[in-house]
Amino acid sequence: xxxxxxxxxxxxxxxxxxxxxxxxxxxxxxxxxxxxxxxxxxxxxxxxxxxxxxxxxxxxxxxxxxxxxxxxxxxxxxxxxxxxxxxxxxxxxxxxxxxxxxxxxxxxxxxxxxxxxxxxxxxxxxxxxxxxxxxxxxxxxxxxxxxxxxxxxxxxxxxxxxxxxxxxxxxxxxxxxxxxxxxxxxxxxxxxxxxxxxxxxxxxxxxxxxxxxxxxxxxxxxxxxxxxxxxxxxxxxxxxxxxxxxxxxxxxxxxxxxxxxxxxxxxxxxxxxxxxxxxxxxxxxxxxxxxxxxxxxxxxxxxxxxxxxxxxxxxxxxxxxxxxxxxxxxxxxxxxxxxxxxxxxxxxxxxxxxxxxxxxxxxxxxxxxxxxxxxxxxxxxxxxxxxxxxxxxxxxxxxxxxxxxxxxxxxxxxxxxxxxxxxxxxxxxxxxxxxxxxxxxxxxxxxxxxxxxxxxxxxxxxxxxxxxxxxxxxxxxxxxxxxxxxxxxxxxxxxxxxxxxxxxxxxxxxxxxxxxxxxxxxxxxxxxxxxxxxxxxxxxxxxxxxxxxxxxxxxxxxxxxxxxxxxxxxxxxxxxxxxxxxxxxxxxxxxxxxxxxxxxxxxx
Amino acid sequence: xxxxxxxxxxxxxxxxxxxxxxxxxxxxxxxxxxxxxxxxxxxxxxxxxxxxxxxxxxxxxxxxxxxxxxxxxxxxxxxxxxxxxxxxxxxxxxxxxxxxxxxxxxxxxxxxxxxxxxxxxxxxxxxxxxxxxxxxxxxxxxxxxxxxxxxxxxxxxxxxxxxxxxxxxxxxxxxxxxxxxxxxxxxxxxxxxxxxxxxxxxxxxxxxxxxxxxxxxxxxxxxxxxxxxxxxxxxxxxxxxxxxxxxxxxxxxxxxxxxxxxx
Numbered sequence: 018x019x020x021x022x023x024x025x026x027x028x029x030x031x032x033x034x035x036x037x038x039x040x041x042x043x044x045x046x047x048x049x050x051x052x053x054x055x056x057x058x059x060x061x062x063x064x065x066x067x068x069x070x071x072x073x074x075x076x077x078x079x080x081x082x083x084x085x086x087x088x089x090x091x092x093x094x095x096x097x098x099x100x101x102x103x104x105x106x107x108x109x110x111x112x113x114x115x116x117x118x119x120x121x122x123x124x125x126x127x128x129x130x131x132x133x134x135x136x137x138x139x140x141x142x143x144x145x146x147x148x149x150x151x152x153x154x155x156x157x158x159x160x161x162x163x164x165x166x167x168x169x170x171x172x173x174x175x176x177x178x179x180x181x182x183x184x185x186x187x188x189x190x191x192x193x194x195x196x197x198x199x200x201x202x203x204x205x206x207x208x209x210x211x212x213x214x215x216x217x218x219x220x221x222x223x224x225x226x227x228x229x230x231x232x233x234x235x236x237x238x239x240x241x242x243x244x245x246x247x248x249x250x251x252x253x254x255x256x257x258x259x260x261x262x263x264x265x266x267x268x269x270x271x272x273x274x275x276x277x278x279x280x281x282x283x284x285x286x287x288x289x290x291x292x293x294x295x296x297x298x299x300x301x302x303x304x305x306x307x308x309x310x311x312x313x314x315x316x317x318x319x320x321x322x323x324x325x326x327x328x329x330x331x332x333x334x335x336x337x338x339x340x341x342x343x344x345x346x347x348x349x350x351x352x353x354x355x356x357x358x359x360x361x362x363x364x365x366x367x368x369x370x371x372x373x374x375x376x377x378x379x380x381x382x383x384x385x386x387x388x389x390x391x392x393x394x395x396x397x398x399x400x401x402x403x404x405x406x407x408x409x410x411x412x413x414x415x416x417x418x419x420x421x422x423x424x425x426x427x428x429x430x431x432x433x434x435x436x437x438x439x440x441x442x443x444x445x446x447x448x449x450x451x452x453x454x455x456x457x458x459x460x461x462x463x464x465x466x467x468x469x470x471x472x473x474x475x476x477x478x479x480x481x482x483x484x485x486x487x488x489x490x491x492x493x494x495x496x497x498x499x500x501x502x503x504x505x506x507x508x509x510x511x512x513x514x515x516x517x518x519x520x521x522x523x524x525x526x527x528x529x530x531x532x533x534x535x536x537x538x539x540x541x542x543x544x545x546x547x548x549x550x551x552x553x554x555x556x557x558x559x560x561x562x563x564x565x566x567x568x569x570x571x572x573x574x575x576x577x578x579x580x581x582x583x584x585x586x587x588x589x590x591x592x593x594x595x596x597x598x599x600x601x602x603x604x605x606x607x608x609x610x611x612x613x614x615x616x617x618x619x620x621x
Numbered sequence: 622x623x624x625x626x627x628x629x630x631x632x633x634x635x636x637x638x639x640x641x642x643x644x645x646x647x648x649x650x651x652x653x654x655x656x657x658x659x660x661x662x663x664x665x666x667x668x669x670x671x672x673x674x675x676x677x678x679x680x681x682x683x684x685x686x687x688x689x690x691x692x693x694x695x696x697x698x699x700x701x702x703x704x705x706x707x708x709x710x711x712x713x714x715x716x717x718x719x720x721x722x723x724x725x726x727x728x729x730x731x732x733x734x735x736x737x738x739x740x741x742x743x744x745x746x747x748x749x750x751x752x753x754x755x756x757x758x759x760x761x762x763x764x765x766x767x768x769x770x771x772x773x774x775x776x777x778x779x780x781x782x783x784x785x786x787x788x789x790x791x792x793x794x795x796x797x798x799x800x801x802x803x804x805x806x807x808x809x810x811x812x813x814x815x816x817x818x819x820x821x822x823x824x825x826x827x828x829x830x831x832x833x834x835x836x837x838x839x840x841x842x843x844x845x846x847x848x849x850x851x852x853x854x855x856x857x858x859x860x861x862x863x864x865x866x867x868x869x870x871x872x873x874x875x876x877x878x879x880x881x882x883x884x
Contacts, residue, residue, distance in 0.1 A: 025654075049816045049819060050816075054820075056691060057691065057694060057695055057698065057819065058812065058815055060691075061698075061809065061810045061812075061815065064809065064810075065809050068809075069809070101809055104808070105809050105811035105812060106811045106812045107811070110812065121812070572651065573651045
């Protein structure tokens, strides 16, 4: 079966055999999304991705978004793909149907999106950002604002962005300087310059709605004085019709390493003093609002990296099956022996195994996190909602940072499997690596994610979320321990979990006594948390597969299920011991990172 | 206008590497990805467009086992309001006439003005549409690449004929048209369409419900049987003849003589 972008069998396995997402349809909110609907959604997302979006991938990279004479254009092929994407209403999958969204469970939307993202995530970002901007208005906007903006955003008639970063305010948004001055008509005059604005300007749609962070005159310093505004590129009248251009000017695009198809714009607001914005939500509460979108966006960035990794893996796997090169090692002395596909060579198999293990486990981790979000939406019990929210909050930095780094590693291996051909543009794997490289950086660098995990999430609610998560993991371990073929792996996971709990407690103490030393281990801590999470997912998958095999799986499914047991075994024997070693490193608590004098890094 | 569109679930050539099964009577069907027959997709799109212009309903019908449901629903999601799955163990192994017999029985159960089929399906026989029309005693046009509707009068239809030419005909309704690819650009199925059809009750009719005698359809009633399935032997590559016109002509004559083409 010629699988590209994402393995349909594996996506179905996670949705239906690991998570049983169709049970969400038992709740009124998701009643429309029965098994039949989910299968059709995944099939059609895949069709759209392969037939309409994938053909834009190379254009996006080679032509890219261009800035000329003050106007930004995207490749011609993007317009047709945008029509297909918006006509099928793929922009607002999870949003409220009352405002034009599709009301889909996040887990299903995320699975469908993997195909779209794998086909060209720089293109799909225009829709992703629109979803984010719309969600902000849906959550914090007034009824009037929702009527004015939402349907056109959710239909993709307009797109959205998020204008946060300024030259002196990147990771530290509290330093931002854009200002908002109240006008008599209730609007605000916005002045400032925003950089690194993804999808900041383009010719895909007639209008672009920018949520903008700015400081109202006289507001407190730091993040507590930041407010959020809706700033349309073209002013939107109260009746929804378009007014005059709103003094929102793109002054240039960044020349980037990858995702060339997405315009990364510098946007000057109010250079003529005529940029108007509408306050979105309460004054000075902009950061809180923006974090809602950022949490969502962080999961999406993880999904972008997963999608790149998945595509790279399947390209590499296909290549390894077809590329004939070198004799089988068992016939290496026989000069007459035929050359074999490179998938027969153990080192190539080793690389493919690493790729397989990460793609599968990260897919499970992503969909599990989304599935917990669906659980929050459907749970009636407030305690259960809080429990799931804690788990989601804890997993977000991992699903962002760990997934993007491992996704990048998979893309790197994808090139290695191709050898020299992987390094040239004739094959898609080099673009996937370049595109993927942004993901550990934006939406909060992975360093920021690690700090968030260690200093905020670990101790949140007295450490309740990690205890709840450990309980979930132990439930999987217990069930896997009762199945012959996964019992040994379950034992190894139990040891790793106990060790991780020890590391968490130890680092928590260090954070109180020697905060800098702890901060130096924040990233390694996130890394081993991620290792345990993917180990958990692999064990869960292996247990489901072992049970399916025991129950007498269909012949066509047997190889797939054996593959699940293989992934879990490979991780347990080849990768989990390394995670334990990394935990030892953290427990060593070396302070050298902090102690070494700045001058000692190298001469000036 | 009430329109019935007949669709078939077939192995998707873009998704599968097709190989012949061990007994040589069929392709290897384990682990195949199926989708709707490409020609039928154009037929559904055309039906939906006609219904959008003239009003009325589109019904999707398929002769298949339970697995056919996804394809029927998928095609309904393009804009059809109803679907119908014709399934019975007795239908398995039907030849073209058998399939047409089953579809004709379903058509007689409704009040359709127009029936569309794809021009052909995976077996390439292009026979079901014509046979269906004959069984219903309705007029029929094949390889249709244009359908224009009038408020009262006959349909004005275009047919693809040899050499890429087109002929225009008028045809009275009710009628059967087999639709050629390229007649339109089929829409993608959107999320809203899927949400609409996912929970619709899909009626299923068996031989008894259709009033069909089991002996007339399926393997029992089939008068055409496939006896062999094979990949043609690879022939030697073509020889490109070079030289002046005279030299080329001489070489062709030599070759034809040598191969027995002329004496």
